[in-house]
Amino acid sequence: MYQIRTYNKISDKGLSRFSKDQYNVGEDVGQPDAVILRSQKLHNEPLPESVLGVARAGAGVNNVPVEEYTKKGIVVFNTPGANANAVKELVLAGMLLGSRGILQGKDYVNTLGDMTDAGEMSKLLEAEKKRFAGSELAGKKLGIIGLGAIGSMVANAALALDMEVLGFDPALSVEAAWRLSSNVRRMESVQALLSQVDYVSLHVPAIEATRNLINAETLSVMKPNAVILNFAREAIVDASAVVEALNAGKLGQYICDFPEPCLIGHDKVVALPHIGASTAEAEENCAVMAANQLMDFLENGNIVNSVNFPHTVMARGEGGCRITFTNENVSGVLGNVLSVFAANNVNVIDMVNKSRNDVAYNILDLAEKPSEDVIAALKAVEHVISLRVI
Known part of the structure; x- marks a missing residue:
């Protein structure tokens, strides 16, 4: 029986994917085969050596020490796209808040609590409403930095609102390109995009290359009334530089999902x-996707949506035995493993080998389960990090 440890409150719809006859799931599982979590920080959390995989029910993995786990052969999964619609809808709400005096008008109305005459209130509001006039989104230019699952959905929704959409994503995948409308105008640089848009929405991960992507230099090329929307990650915007630009009249508004003291x-x-992802539907979608990915990994060795291991999938044949192993991505390891099988007359029926950066992952289907001595010999092959018999 597989052991799954949970952190945080994971949607029951996701946890119910684990069949009770094959999985023991709970917060107190002592020697888990895998972990499923949302926001729990694992950087200082001791992880049992039994753990094979960690699934984050969400897109970001800032709370998981990915590099450390990679060295141990632990696969880290995320759930890209599962919460995309929830974030997309909040971005659209953010654009509306940034274009109309919605919050300002609401705050003003709440100051009129002492008025008792409805007619007088109506007359006053008619006179004061011009203070909260805004502009329509139709015809405005929206720039999107990052055209993945969320960015492409925002782009297509903005086009439906009759906005002109400019996009920048140097690492646009083929899959993302298929999702994206051909009406999105691709830009060659962040600066070229920022200099033209009325609104910019950020949809990139928080990595070293994107840290403080929005800073004093990039802010300097923007229109003075432009609106920045950050529903991606706190680290990609230099909040102090944004405040300086706002105070100097060089930026219109900053709308974000990441409060910092200087913004309050x-x-x-x-x-x-x-x-951004706090909807019942998004939490359910993330939990279901995370559970499905863990089950496929534990039961079949397949890896889908990992942030540190290559996408590796091979259909199961009937009977036989499946072995998976992780190794340092250096030449000769697979050959040495296959030579162990050859020396012990173990027939390999099918196999797949994939690599990503410094790690390689392999799935091999064998005619029959090898002996313990063969397994021990495989684990002793130089540069093999971990090995499983499924």
């Missing part, structure tokens, strides 16, 4: 408490 109380900032 600023009249040109709308900061929400990280609610």
Whole structure:
């Protein structure tokens, strides 16, 4: 029976994917084969040596020490796209908040609590509503940096609102390109995009290359009334530089899902408490995807949506035995493993070998289960990190 440890509250719809006759699931599982979590920080969390995989029910994996786990042969999964619609809808709400005096008008109305005459209130509001006039989104230019699952959905929704959409993504995948409307105009650089748009929405991961992507230099090329929407990650925006630009009249508004002390109380900032993926539907979708990926990995050795291992899938044949192993991505390892099988008359029926950066992953289907001595010999092959018999 497989052991699954949970952190945080994981949707029951996701956990119910684990059949009770094959899986023991709970917060107190002592020697887990895998872990499923949402926001729990694992950087200082001791992880049992039994763990083979960690699934994050969400897209970001900032709370998981990915590099450390990779060295141990632990596969880290995420759930890209599962919460994309929830974030897309909040981005659209952010654009509307940034274009119309919605919050300002609401705050003003809430100051009229002492008025008792409805007619007088109506007359006053008619006179004051011009203070909260805004502009329509139709005809405005939206720039999107990062055209993955969420960015492409935002782009297509903005086009439906009759906006002109410019996009920048140097690593646009073929899959993402298929999702994206041909009406999105691709830009060659961040600066070229920022200099033209009325709104910019950020949809890139928080990695070293994107840290402080929005900074004093990039802000300097933007229109003085432009609106920045950050529903991606806190680290990609230099908040202090944004405040300086807002105060100097060089930026219109900053709307984000990541409050920081320097942003609190600023009249040109709308900061929400990280609610981008906080919908019942998104939490269910993430949990279901994470559970499905873990089950396929534990039962079949397949890897789908890993942030540190290559996408590796091979259909199961009837009977026989499946072995998976992880190794350092250096030449000769697979050949040495196959020579162990050859020396012990073990027939390999099918196999797949994939690599990603410094790690390689292999799935091999054998005619029959090898002996313990053969397994021990395989584990002793130089550069083999871990090995499983399924």
